[in-house]
Amino acid sequence: MNALSDHSVESPARPSGRPRSEDCRQKILNAADELLARDGFSRMSIEAIARLAGTSKATIYRWWPSKAAIVMEALLAATEADVFVKPSSSAEEDLLEKVRRAIALFRGPKGRVIASLIGQAQSDREIGEAYRTQILVPRRADLRQAIERAIRAGTFSPDIDIDLAIDLLFGPLYQRLLLRHAPMDDAFERDYPPVAIAALRVYAANC
Amino acid sequence: MNALSDHSVESPARPSGRPRSEDCRQKILNAADELLARDGFSRMSIEAIARLAGTSKATIYRWWPSKAAIVMEALLAATEADVFVKPSSSAEEDLLEKVRRAIALFRGPKGRVIASLIGQAQSDREIGEAYRTQILVPRRADLRQAIERAIRAGTFSPDIDIDLAIDLLFGPLYQRLLLRHAPMDDAFERDYPPVAIAALRVYAANC
Amino acid sequence: MNALSDHSVESPARPSGRPRSEDCRQKILNAADELLARDGFSRMSIEAIARLAGTSKATIYRWWPSKAAIVMEALLAATEADVFVKPSSSAEEDLLEKVRRAIALFRGPKGRVIASLIGQAQSDREIGEAYRTQILVPRRADLRQAIERAIRAGTFSPDIDIDLAIDLLFGPLYQRLLLRHAPMDDAFERDYPPVAIAALRVYAANC
Amino acid sequence: MNALSDHSVESPARPSGRPRSEDCRQKILNAADELLARDGFSRMSIEAIARLAGTSKATIYRWWPSKAAIVMEALLAATEADVFVKPSSSAEEDLLEKVRRAIALFRGPKGRVIASLIGQAQSDREIGEAYRTQILVPRRADLRQAIERAIRAGTFSPDIDIDLAIDLLFGPLYQRLLLRHAPMDDAFERDYPPVAIAALRVYAANC
DNA sequence: GGCTAAGCGAGACGGTACGTCCCGTCTTAGG
DNA sequence: CCTAAGACGGGACGTACCGTCTCGCTTAGCC
Numbered sequence: 001m002n003a004l005s006d007h008s009v010e011s012p013a014r015p016s017g018r019p020r021s022e023d024c025r026q027k028i029l030n031a032a033d034e035l036l037a038r039d040g041f042s043r044m045s046i047e048a049i050a051r052l053a054g055t056s057k058a059t060i061y062r063w064w065p066s067k068a069a070i071v072m073e074a075l076l077a078a079t080e081a082d083v084f085v086k087p088s089s090s091a092e093e094d095l096l097e098k099v100r101r102a103i104a105l106f107r108g109p110k111g112r113v114i115a116s117l118i119g120q121a122q123s124d125r126e127i128g129e130a131y132r133t134q135i136l137v138p139r140r141a142d143l144r145q146a147i148e149r150a151i152r153a154g155t156f157s158p159d160i161d162i163d164l165a166i167d168l169l170f171g172p173l174y175q176r177l178l179l180r181h182a183p184m185d186d187a188f189e190r191d192y193p194p195v196a197i198a199a200l201r202v203y204a205a206n207c
Numbered sequence: 208m209n210a211l212s213d214h215s216v217e218s219p220a221r222p223s224g225r226p227r228s229e230d231c232r233q234k235i236l237n238a239a240d241e242l243l244a245r246d247g248f249s250r251m252s253i254e255a256i257a258r259l260a261g262t263s264k265a266t267i268y269r270w271w272p273s274k275a276a277i278v279m280e281a282l283l284a285a286t287e288a289d290v291f292v293k294p295s296s297s298a299e300e301d302l303l304e305k306v307r308r309a310i311a312l313f314r315g316p317k318g319r320v321i322a323s324l325i326g327q328a329q330s331d332r333e334i335g336e337a338y339r340t341q342i343l344v345p346r347r348a349d350l351r352q353a354i355e356r357a358i359r360a361g362t363f364s365p366d367i368d369i370d371l372a373i374d375l376l377f378g379p380l381y382q383r384l385l386l387r388h389a390p391m392d393d394a395f396e397r398d399y400p401p402v403a404i405a406a407l408r409v410y411a412a413n414c
Numbered sequence: 415m416n417a418l419s420d421h422s423v424e425s426p427a428r429p430s431g432r433p434r435s436e437d438c439r440q441k442i443l444n445a446a447d448e449l450l451a452r453d454g455f456s457r458m459s460i461e462a463i464a465r466l467a468g469t470s471k472a473t474i475y476r477w478w479p480s481k482a483a484i485v486m487e488a489l490l491a492a493t494e495a496d497v498f499v500k501p502s503s504s505a506e507e508d509l510l511e512k513v514r515r516a517i518a519l520f521r522g523p524k525g526r527v528i529a530s531l532i533g534q535a536q537s538d539r540e541i542g543e544a545y546r547t548q549i550l551v552p553r554r555a556d557l558r559q560a561i562e563r564a565i566r567a568g569t570f571s572p573d574i575d576i577d578l579a580i581d582l583l584f585g586p587l588y589q590r591l592l593l594r595h596a597p598m599d600d601a602f603e604r605d606y607p608p609v610a611i612a613a614l615r616v617y618a619a620n621c
Numbered sequence: 622m623n624a625l626s627d628h629s630v631e632s633p634a635r636p637s638g639r640p641r642s643e644d645c646r647q648k649i650l651n652a653a654d655e656l657l658a659r660d661g662f663s664r665m666s667i668e669a670i671a672r673l674a675g676t677s678k679a680t681i682y683r684w685w686p687s688k689a690a691i692v693m694e695a696l697l698a699a700t701e702a703d704v705f706v707k708p709s710s711s712a713e714e715d716l717l718e719k720v721r722r723a724i725a726l727f728r729g730p731k732g733r734v735i736a737s738l739i740g741q742a743q744s745d746r747e748i749g750e751a752y753r754t755q756i757l758v759p760r761r762a763d764l765r766q767a768i769e770r771a772i773r774a775g776t777f778s779p780d781i782d783i784d785l786a787i788d789l790l791f792g793p794l795y796q797r798l799l800l801r802h803a804p805m806d807d808a809f810e811r812d813y814p815p816v817a818i819a820a821l822r823v824y825a826a827n828c
Numbered sequence: 829g830g831c832t833a834a835g836c837g838a839g840a841c842g843g844t845a846c847g848t849c850c851c852g853t854c855t856t857a858g859g
Numbered sequence: 860c861c862t863a864a865g866a867c868g869g870g871a872c873g874t875a876c877c878g879t880c881t882c883g884c885t886t887a888g889c890c
Contacts (some may be wrong), residue, residue: 225886592739592799
């Protein structure tokens with residue numbers, strides 16, 4: 001548990017004092033969402049969030065240590081569903097679907113938010129740590145399971161480096177998201193996933 | 208030519224008045240370098256650069272439109288050599304070497320600088336545009352040539368999407384540079400390049 | 415009765431519900447005293463009093479309308495004895511003693527507290543009103559009685575302006591307390607009182 | 622020279638850099654004056670001064686260390702003339718006039734400003750020090766000269782404590798200014814000065 | 829060699845946002 | 860009802876940089 005998520009600790013024992021206002025929390029997250037869309041991550045200020053949410057800055061600082069923490073919380077809740085793939089009989093097929101889902105996610109409005117967070121993480125160690133812990137780790141654990149299913153099914157060699165395998169699948173996606181050297185368009189969404197799976201297959205077979 | 212590189216315009220007509228001080232330019236670039244290493248991109252301020260360089264802020268603003276432009280200029284000069292690969296008889300072999308060079312570059316001190324710039328580019332369109340124009344475009348043009356050589360040699364199908372091909376090779380690198388979910392260590396430097404080439408080969412053969 | 419002393423209203427009818435905690439009242443007054451000594455009036459906050467007293471802010475606000483009211487209450491209780499002079503046969507002698515007592519009071523630890531209150535009163539009408547009503551009015555009534563005794567004894571003319579007379583005696587004291595242009599030292603404590611009485615005598619005789 | 626008056630140092634050598642804007646200085650002092658009249662010293666904020674003056678807070682903080690320093694500067698310039706008395710043949714007469722001038726000053730709009738400053742000085746050592754150094758010291762030096770003239774003329778004994786003498790004259794004034802227990806009205810303005818002089822005379826003769 | 833025009837340092841300036849502090853009010857639970 | 864705890868809206872604090880500006884002083888090439 002790191003600093004960016006302390007507020008999400010839920011102690012079972014009800015703490016004394018006036019309880020945190022859930023309404024207030026929502027207003028802040030909504031305001032953050034709106035400003036994120038309008039101004040982008042680094043151009044939006046905490047003062048603006050407070051202004052728009054109609055809360056005081058102190059209330060924000062009481063619960064979130066930074067702008068990134070707010071955005072992360074908003075993102076986290078909303079992204080879970082986007083990438084969940086119901087396991088099918090073919091692990092390979094599932095991986096293909098996961099790649100497709102990731103492309104769809106990156107192309108949608110959350111794509112820029114994710115890119116912003118990763119961008120900020122380059123100069124703020126806490127944001128990076130939080131992003132890895134809260135978003136990447138569970139995400140990659142899920143992918144790892146799918147790959148391990150494929151290994152058990154004999155599709156992939158048990159000797160493969162699973163981290164490397166995941167990177168083969170998703171690296172080009174992140175690259176396009178972040179570098180924007182080429183569009184993440186319909187052609188990419190159609191053509192890339194099978195290429196990625198093919199690349200993984202050749203790596204994982206001949207290991 | 209975009210805003211981040213206006214200063215490099217060299218008018219052939221000799222302007223009147225005192226000429227730009229080259230000494231001053233160097234002091235600023237050096238100061239930027241030092242602060243970049245010490246504080247990181249977004250924590251370093253233009254005021255600090257001016258302070259350290261012993262120049263005035265006005266002088267900086269006269270020649271560079273932003274912090275990123277300064278850093279970009281410093282980076283550009285220093286990176287050229289790192290990635291140049293003398294063409295050999297085997298285009299595939301050259302690509303392999305280029306991947307290796309990129310890993311070495313990313314692992315070195317310039318890695319964090321590049322990551323910082325890409326990070327900032329997420330929220331500053333000008334930086335992004337400049338990075339793509341000045342760094343990525345020439346870089347990818349070079350890679351494209353190597354791939355076209357391979358196509359002409361019959362190694363790769365002429366139907367491949369060259370952008371996608373390049374992404375297959377370098378995507379996982381940028382991913383590790385920017386997400387830092389897994390180390391870019393000796394094992395990676397040793398294992399990844401051949402895997403990348405194999406992936407490209409399978410894509411480019413079966414296209 | 416003004417706002418700063420509402421809490422001293424004592425309804426004869428026993429109110430329903432939990433009675434006010436006397437312990438709590440003492441803890442707050444003690445904490446106020448301690449912080450007053452440590453930080454001075456305007457640097458001490460109500461939050462700090464609550465923290466130190468181990469009470470909640472709400473409890474303080476329920477009983478006192480302001481910081482000054484707390485301090486006033488603490489001061490009032492403690493100062494009564496300092497200035498009471500048992501009437502002797504000579505009203506003039508009594509006045510002399512009262513001046514001496516005031517100097518002693520101002521030189522002691524309560525001197526700075528009184529100065530702080532008068533200082534705050536310059537920008538807070540309520541504090542000023544409360545200070546005058548609760549402290550100055552009874553104090554000056556007492557002095558007035560002593561002077562009237564002297565008038566009845568024929569020492570002073572019955573035509574004198576008693577307020578002016580009191581000011582002649584105490585003005586220089588307050589001036590030194592508040593301006594601190596010159597020390598209120600042993601020499602002053604020894605030399606000033608007879609001078610003051612002499613000044614009063616010459617005014618009150620030749621009126 | 623203390624911290625509250627550093628800005629008034631006038632180096633003969635013109636300093637480098639953009640010169641201080643006199644216009645800006647005036648706008649700030651005027652804004653301070655207006656707010657002082659409208660809201661009183663402690664209710665006026667530096668933010669409000671900046672807002673009204675149309676300057677930035679940084680500009681204020683660059684030149685004045687505190688609210689009090691601003692007010693002091695505004696006061697200082699405006700008060701000089703109010704208390705200057707052209708020496709006449711009678712030193713005693715001059716003292717009488719000086720007392721009258723002080724009463725007039727205290728009754729006017731500057732009276733509340735002076736009271737505010739003295740009030741703040743009770744909890745801010747720097748303000749007190751500045752007030753004493755910049756206002757009281759020159760003021761009392763002037764009074765001291767008048768008294769010394771009277772001593773040389775044989776009116777007063779050479780043994781008197783001049784500080785005490787000044788306090789006898791002005792103490793009651795400050796007391797009424799600060800305690801407001803009795804009005805500083807026409808009657809006081811008419812009656813007090815001769816009483817004060819008489820008191821001083823009896824002290825200074827029988828010393 | 830003096831003129832002129834830009835470069836340059838220094839640093840003031842209007843702004844904006846920062847993160848903190850305390851205010852006085854409120855909303856809980858528990859005594 | 861009283862109290863402890865502490866969340867809340869509000870607003871000022873003093874600081875840090877931003878990018879622009881106004882000065883006086885170089886420092887060249889050109890007349």
